[in-house]
Amino acid sequence: MTQTFLCSQCCQSYPINDCTKFNGKNYCPDCLRELTSVCAICGARVPEDDAYLYMGRTLCVSCFRQRSHSGIY
Ligand SMILES: [Zn+2]
Numbered sequence: 001m002t003q004t005f006l007c008s009q010c011c012q013s014y015p016i017n018d019c020t021k022f023n024g025k026n027y028c029p030d031c032l033r034e035l036t037s038v039c040a041i042c043g044a045r046v047p048e049d050d051a052y053l054y055m056g057r058t059l060c061v062s063c064f065r066q067r068s069h070s071g072i073y
Pocket residue numbers: 007008009010011012027028029030031032
């Protein structure tokens with residue numbers, strides 16, 4: 001018997017192994033990809049709204065600030 005969880009976004013059940021906690025909620029891989037991005041530099045998962053596109057890469061707020069101020073890249 002496989003353990004399942006309910007995705008907070010799409011309300012479908014998925015195997016517990018596919019569960020990722022983000023901001024205190026459980027998400028399936030599909031919804032996670034839709035709602036969040038992974039920073040190309042530090043690997044932090046950030047909400048899609050807080051992700052910055054910089055030189056073709058997705059960055060979190062702090063990495064974006066660092067890059068855009070230092071002029072590297
Ligand atoms: Zn989902």
